[in-house]
Amino acid sequence: MSLIFRPLFEKESSTYTYLLADTNTKEAVIIDAVDETQQRDIGLIEELGLELKYIIETHVHADHITSSCPLKKKFSNAQIVLGKNSSVDCADVLIEDGDILNFGEFTLKAMSTPGHTDGCMSYVVDDKVFTGDALLIRSCGRCDFQGGSAETLYNSIQRLFTLPEETYVYPAHDYGGRTVSTIWEEKAFNEMIGGGVNKAEFVRRVEAMELSLPTKIHVAVPANQVCGSKIVAD
Numbered sequence: 001m002s003l004i005f006r007p008l009f010e011k012e013s014s015t016y017t018y019l020l021a022d023t024n025t026k027e028a029v030i031i032d033a034v035d036e037t038q039q040r041d042i043g044l045i046e047e048l049g050l051e052l053k054y055i056i057e058t059h060v061h062a063d064h065i066t067s068s069c070p071l072k073k074k075f076s077n078a079q080i081v082l083g084k085n086s087s088v089d090c091a092d093v094l095i096e097d098g099d100i101l102n103f104g105e106f107t108l109k110a111m112s113t114p115g116h117t118d119g120c121m122s123y124v125v126d127d128k129v130f131t132g133d134a135l136l137i138r139s140c141g142r143c144d145f146q147g148g149s150a151e152t153l154y155n156s157i158q159r160l161f162t163l164p165e166e167t168y169v170y171p172a173h174d175y176g177g178r179t180v181s182t183i184w185e186e187k188a189f190n191e192m193i194g195g196g197v198n199k200a201e202f203v204r205r206v207e208a209m210e211l212s213l214p215t216k217i218h219v220a221v222p223a224n225q226v227c228g229s230k231i232v233a234d
């Protein structure tokens with residue numbers, strides 16, 4: 001067996017979507033799929049002959065609309081997965097810390113990593129961790145809406161830092177064209193929390209972030225609370 005792993009990018013919101021599958025069984029999962037790129041993603045899944053088993057979100061996004069529901073309409077055996085604390089009822093699976101999802105011979109293990117939002121989850125597959133907006137490359141998610149808390153995010157990132165240092169870090173976004181990091185690199189060089197920054201200093205840095213609200217927040221959050229069901233693929 002080997003792993004099919006395809007990072008995909010949506011440029012308007014700088015979002016990474018990740019497609020993973022077992023080469024033998026063709027069972028597949030997709031993480032953080034975006035409405036704008038749903039036809040590309042459907043095309044790739046069909047081209048590779050994959051059987052989509054899980055449509056997984058790291059969290060309820062504020063900056064883009066998910067393609068969860070359109071993908072489920074297309075691949076009717078797939079189940080939508082969201083963190084239990086996401087306060088949504090459109091998911092088929094409300095996942096909790098330590099839960100495991102299987103695709104072929106591979107396992108995807110859920111880690112609860114709240115703080116950016118209260119329902120944020122990270123997912124570990126082999127030597128990779130998909131961190132959503134909890135841990136970004138050299139940065140971290142904002143904590144000023146959707147139940148965010150810098151103190152909580154600090155604890156979540158410290159948990160991520162207990163993963164093996166060679167673990168590859170794949171975030172939900174990068175705004176500078178970077179695609180991957182490692183736990184070691186982020187422990188050393190992350191500009192918010194790297195180099196042994198303590199909780200008080202981390203909170204101060206998060207509070208000092210000067211960010212405008214995502215332009216789509218008033219559309220994206222309500223749409224994502226119903227898994228993007230208003231937007232359906234042909």
Ligand SMILES: [Fe+2]
Pocket residue numbers: 059060061062063116133141
């Ligand atoms: Fe987010």
